[in-house]
Structures are given as C-alpha cells and as structure tokens.
C-alpha cells in the first residue's frame with residue numbers, strides 16, 4: 001500500500017495542475033444568425049410565420065426531443081406555467097414536486113393558482129417515487145418530476161404510479177436539456193415537458209424556454225396562454241382561453257436554432273469527461289456516488305458524492321477545493337440556496353400574491369397541505385452530506401484523470 005500523500009490543504013502539492021480553457025460559448029454561427037435577423041428589421045415571430053426563426057427553432061427542438069409539438073416561450077418558468085395550463089391545472093389542484101429543485105418549479109404552480117406539495121428526493125437526488133405516491137390526495141392533479149443537475153428521474157416508476165392514480169405528468173427539464181431515460185429524451189416521457197433556455201442552462205438563448213408534447217389539446221391551450229393576442233395573429237378553431245405575454249423574440253429564436261444543433265456535441269463532451277472521472281473513483285472509503293437512474297441518459301454536467309455526514313462532507317469539499325477541483329456542499333453557501341425547499345420561505349409560510357392567501361384559501365381548494373422546514377428529512381440528509389462538482393464541458397483526459405486522483409487522495413486521507 002502506498003503512503004498517503006500530503007493533502008494540499010495541509011501544505012502538500014495540489015493534484016490538479018492542468019486547466020483546460022473553456023472556449024467562448026458562442027461563435028460565428030450565433031453572430032451570423034443574430035445579424036441575419038437584424039438585417040430583416042423584424043424581431044416579431046408572427047410577422048413572418050412562413051419564415052420565422054422561432055418557428056424553425058420549435059421544429060428543430062421537437063424533432064430533437066422526439067415530440068410532435070414544441071412551443072417556444074420566454075423563460076423556463078413560463079414554460080412550466082404554459083405546461084400546467086395546457087394540462088388544465090389551476091385553482092383547486094395540487095401538484096407534487098420534489099423538495100430539491102429551483103424555486104421556479106413551485107413558483108410556476110402558484111402562478112397558475114394551484115398548490116405545490118413538496119415530496120422527498122432519494123439517493124438519485126430526484127423525486128422519490130414512493131414518497132410521491134404517499135403525498136397523493138384527492139386534490140392531486142399532477143406530478144412534476146425535475147431532472148435535477150442533468151440527472152434523469154425514475155420515469156418508469158413515476159409514470160406507472162401517475163397512470164394508476166389518474167394523474168398528469170409535467171416534466172421540468174430545465175437542467176437536463178437533451179438528456180434521456182431508457183433511450184427516450186427527457187421531456188417526451190410525461191404529458192408535457194418544460195425546458196429553460198436561460199444563461200445557466202445547457203443551451204441558451206439568453207432568456208427563453210420551450211414546451212413539448214404530443215397532445216394537440218395541450219399545445220393548443222399552451223399556445224393560447226402564452227400570448228393573449230394569439231387569436232388575432234392566426235385564426236383559432238378550438239376553445240379560446242385567456243392568455244398572457246410569454247412570446248419568444250426572433251433574436252432568441254435565431255440563437256436557439258444554432259444552439260440546438262450544438263446540443264448533442266455539448267453533452268458528448270460532458271459525458272466523456274464524467275465517465276473518465278467516475279471510472280477513477282470507484283470503491284473509495286467513505287464515499288458513495290449519487291445513483292443515476294439511467295447513466296447513459298445522464299447529461300453529465302455534475303457529479304455528486306455522498307459522505308457519511310455533513311461534517312465529513314464539509315471537510316471533504318474544503319480539501320478537494322484545495323486540490324484544485326471546484327466543488328461545494330449545499331448548506332455552507334453564504335446565500336440561501338433556493339434549490340432547497342427549506343429556503344422557499346414565502347411558500348412554507350403560505351404567502352400568496354395578496355393577503356387573501358390564495359391558492360391555499362381558494363374556495364376550489366379542498367385539500368389541507370402543510371409545510372415545515374423539516375418535512376423532508378431524507379432530502380435534507382442526502383443534500384447535507386453531499387459534495388457537488390460541476391463537470392466542465394472541455395477537459396483533456398489528463399485533467400479528468402487528475403480530478404479522479406484528487407478525489408482518491410482526499411478520500412484516502414480523510415478515511416485514514
């Protein structure tokens with residue numbers, strides 16, 4: 001057995017010496033696409049429906065995800081609201097979602113007047129199917145699995161329960177664009193799939209989102225809802241519902257057309273890097289890897305390690321950062337992390353848009369959901385003892401090997 005190397009945090013040599021530069025996110029293709037739109041003098045999709053960049057993006061995106069329809073919108077949050085309205089969800093309904101997701105998932109439920117119900121995640125850090133089933137009440141209308149950090153949810157289990165209990169499934173794919181489960185793209189499993197295309201996501205148009213579905217009815221309703229002027233732009237045969245203002249501009253659409261073509265190459269780079277790191281960190285003392293329900297479909301933008309407890313996770317993260325690997329634990333942030341339900345203060349306090357307290361006090365709501373900071377103890381346990389690493393898109397094999405070496409070094413030192 002080799003002698004333990006001195007950790008960088010104790011004055012040893014850092015394991016990671018290589019840093020692959022990350023090339024600019026946009027290149028000539030995006031610049032050209034934007035200039036082409038500007039040259040037309042028109043940035044509004046419905047003025048050139050036969051040649052709209054937004055329309056072209058929707059076609060390409062639907063084709064890539066494998067659904068019949070796509071509606072482009074102006075954010076991931078509005079995509080979720082369009083998906084919910086598309087499914088007919090509103091006042092009186094409960095929607096079950098995991099306690100580990102960006103607050104936008106719950107905000108969208110509130111936005112359409114429905115009540116969010118918070119359920120546990122399991123060791124995949126995605127919705128625990130058993131707790132989802134436990135949280136079903138007579139008011140439950142839908143479940144919103146969230147593919148957090150690019151990790152596919154257990155869609156077969158979730159769909160089986162939803163089908164048995166007569167619930168709709170709305171996938172939040174904001175963090176997992178292009179990922180898959182069982183060979184099918186995320187977003188195409190549920191009744192509707194909702195994506196974000198803002199700056200921090202896998203592909204981006206600046207601010208934007210997308211709704212995908214196979215259902216004519218769902219896309220028709222989402223379409224009406226996303227644009228209150230919609231019946232004026234084109235004739236509409238179905239029932240007209242009131243809409244809001246979630247349109248995507250031609251500039252964003254043009255960016256989206258280029259970005260969607262890059263999606264699979266982006267994921268391929270992340271996957272190669274993560275595979276190299278994971279191969280080098282098997283069977284380490286005191287370290288368990290996050291379970292990934294379908295490793296082949298993982299977007300591979302992140303890697304999560306579970307330590308025995310929160311204290312160990314903090315020590316591990318500090319030591320690993322000193323070795324040159326960017327990582328963190330969830331509860332040592334200086335700002336409250338809105339990805340964890342304990343920081344969704346206004347929801348836990350049932351504060352709506354006005355003192356009247358809707359949706360919880362809405363006459364149509366017959367349920368009695370309650371919230372507390374400790375309502376999902378397993379979620380807090382898993383998150384509290386996790387160390388999360390972001391996987392860079394560009395890494396040469398040597399740098400990936402050094403990351404694995406750094407993780408091994410820290411694990412052995414802290415265990416020994």
Ligand SMILES: *Cc1c(COP(=O)(O)O)cnc(C)c1O
Nearest residue numbers: 075076077102104105174196198
């Ligand atoms: C980013 C995100 C959203 C919201 O997307 P926006 O484009 O910022 O509105 C929704 N859900 C999850 C899980 C997210 O990460």
